[in-house]
Amino acid sequence: MTARRTGGVPVIGLDLGGTKIAAALVAADGSVLARHTLPTPATLGAEAVLDALAKEVRAVWAPGVSAIGVAAAGVIDPGSGTVISATDTIRGWAGTALAAGLAARTGLPVACDNDVRAAAATELSGSSEQGTTMIYAAVGTGVGGAVAVDGRMLHGAAGVAGHLGHIPSPEAEGLPCTCGTTGHLEAIASGPAITAQYTRTSGLPADRLERVAVRAAEGDPHAVGAVVLGARATGRALGGLANALGADRVVVGGGVPRIGALYLDALNAAFAAELMAPLRGLRPVPPRGGPDAAVLGAAALTRALPLHHPRTSRTATGAPR
Structure with missing residues (x-):
């Protein structure tokens, strides 16, 4: 884990809810370059949800992407990248190593926080x-x-x-x-x-x-x-x-x-x-932020919270696994 920021390169924001996962490729200026959504496999367990998050990363990935921000349902500890507790809306979600699991699947560093808190942070961005x-x-x-x-x-x-x-x-x-x-x-x-x-x-x-x-x-x-x-x-x-x-x-x-x-x-x-x-x-x-508030908030996490790096690295321009 490191506090390295993502600078002027694009990042991917993921909004994980009980019904759907939304993904966006977000430029350094905050503009959304690509979007994708798919249903959350909420009844299939945490591993299936992590797999779906990785699939969404691949759906919007572009060369130069430096990090992933995840705004996720549940009580999230950004420091450990772990789901501390959760309701049964997503089966088996409590205790999931969210950041480590997604970093291992994509080869990209991951920051994470609660989904609503991430979206709310976009409301406080003005001076x-x-x-x-x-x-x-x-x-x-x-x-x-x-x-x-x-x-x-x-x-x-x-x-x-x-x-x-x-x-x-x-x-x-x-x-x-x-x-x-x-x-x-x-x-x-x-x-x-x-x-x-x-x-x-x-x-x-x-x-x-x-x-x-x-x-x-x-x-x-x-x-x-x-x-x-x-x-x-x-x-x-x-x-x-x-x-x-x-x-x-x-x-x-x-x-x-x-x-x-x-x-x-x-x-x-x-x-x-x-x-x-x-x-x-x-x-x-x-x-x-309208419908994009959550994914923009997720993308902003990569600049504000600890980044959890994968155990094995990939090249800076290589596609996620």
């Missing part, structure tokens, strides 16, 4: 954001988050700072969470949780959130109720955290908010209703 206290939520297959205080991203004990999906939520009382407990925000607010809530209340099957969103747009009251409940739970939680931290920026990203105005209107109303008087002008905003 005007150096003193920002920010809450960043990513609502998708799970509910992830990151917190920055006075412009400094928090990792906290064991790297768990910002895991917003695992705070108590009254709307989720009694519902099992992916972390093994009950009553957490993720159990009512994630995409799969909203879908499950629809099935519980309607008795009708739905295989994914997008189908629930379509039914809500058609006026199905059970679909509307499930979407609104998940959105309100998220809004209330974020409003309470904004009060506790004195936040001056709240960012909400991920796939769930993209289902439309029904969700966003409910989230914003619930958020505003929780705020103390000095914060009443505060409203959640989408990520500045």
